[in-house]
Amino acid sequence: MPIGLYVHIPFCLHKCGYCDFNSHAGSDRAEQAHYVDALLREMELWATRPEVAGEQVSTVYVGGGTPTLLEGAELARVLRGVREHFRLAPDAEVTVEGNPGTVDVEGEKLHLAVQAGATRLSLGVQARQRHLLERLGRIHDALQVEAAVKAARRAGFANLNLDLMYGLPGQTPADFRETVSWALGLGPTHISAYSLIIEEGTPFYHAYLAGRLHLPPEEAEEQMFLEGKALLEAAGFEHYEVSNWARPGFRCRHNLIYWRNEHYLGLGCGAHSFLRLAAPLSNLGPPRPGLTASRVQGGSPVETAPGLPGQQYRFWNLKHPGAYRAALERGVLPVEAGEVVDRRAEMAETMFMGLRLLEGVSGERFEARFGVSIADVYGPDVDRLRREGLLEWAEGALRLTPRGLRLGNRVWEAFV
Helix, strand or coil: CCEEEEEEECEECCCCCCCCCCCEECCCHHHHHHHHHHHHHHHHHHHCCHHHHCCEEEEEEEEECCHHHCCHHHHHHHHHHHHHHCEEEEEEEEEEEECCCCCCCCCCHHHHHHHCCCCEEEEEEECCCHHHHHHHCCCCCHHHHHHHHHHHHHHCCCEEEEEEEECCCCCCHHHHHHHHHHHHHCCCCEEEEEECCCCCCCHHHHHHHCCCCCCCCHHHHHHHHHHHHHHHHHCCCEEEECCEEECCCCCCHHHHHHHCCCCEEEECCCCEEEEECCCCEHHHCCCCCCEECCHHHCCCEECCCCECCCCEEEEEECCCHHHHHHHHHCCCCCEEEEEECCHHHHHHHHHHHHCCECCCEEHHHHHHHHCCCHHHHHHHHHHHHHHCCCEEEECCEEEECHHHHHCHHHHHHHHC
16 A cells, blocks of 8 residues: 655744644754755665555655755755655655745745655645734745745646634634635635644643633634635635645645555654554664653653564654754664554544544445444444434445534544
8 A cells, every 4th residue: 555755844933832843943054954864864764664665655745844944955855865765656746835934935946846846835824914923923924925826836836735724813704714715816726724723832822821812712713614614615625624625636645644544654853654564663662651742642641662563553753853863873763652553543543533534434445444344343432423413424434514523523532
């Protein structure tokens, strides 16, 4: 089965107050070049392992941080390294994340990325209104977004995503309607619209606890979601995942790997992977209880386990760029820890991730994958959620109802 490849670039000009991603502000060109050197060494090590040596890579996602903060030549070096070390599908989707304030609209950065194989650009736009962008700590404004989109088109990006946010401090439904309408006018092929989540440990979290962060009421946030959804669908966008809309043929194939709980390899500091190991991953070491996985795992305590062949593992790299580089300079994979994903956990993750998709979880595919039906494993929970009007069976799949779409957390909790 093809796998996805995630490549993490941790550098940012400025860390936003709501962000809990593994990102670091204040790097210089030399540090970035050394980090790219380390990434290429990690690619070399993984390219010789049986888990990926014979596998086709169907999607690549270069995320961050801010990948477009790299010099154009360094970003191109990352993309060329991927093609040199992995067997990419001829039609591979290769996404680069960018900040509108760092795409070098007058220069060659985006052109170099396209020449090195990038096919999709994802810009973190968030909002149109200057006061909201300033409240978030973003470094761009609406004019820079418009310039970045034009530069992306000139460089040859035919596939363009814009990330938007709603439920922001001080944001009104009228603000979000204006943002969505403006974003549609820029001609993207894909739009993501996420509600603001107050993540523990961030400046926003501390401000919220102190009563200094005033969020829109729940009713206003729901109005933003429903009005945004209506505008996007009226413009011909398919609502295919809770927070994602695409023009026909432009769904994010890389993120579909996550939502369908398929295998992927993560490269870079703090990156996560989900693979069935074909050879021991010895640097996971003996079990170590009490570690805390990063944001991808919800920050939950995990009991780590040694990497044994034949078992499925979720594992993650050392988080700090310096520790990550030091491991690779010693010639070892920079894996910090991992956990076994047994059959029961795999089924649960397949359900709660798959139910984010509006198509739902196919009963036939679930049974082919696990040898049992959804009803065999989750019958009582499914029946209860159907009675509550949150789930329905349609076209052979279990999926969210319109009500379930608004109350997704109540559904997903049943399968965690």
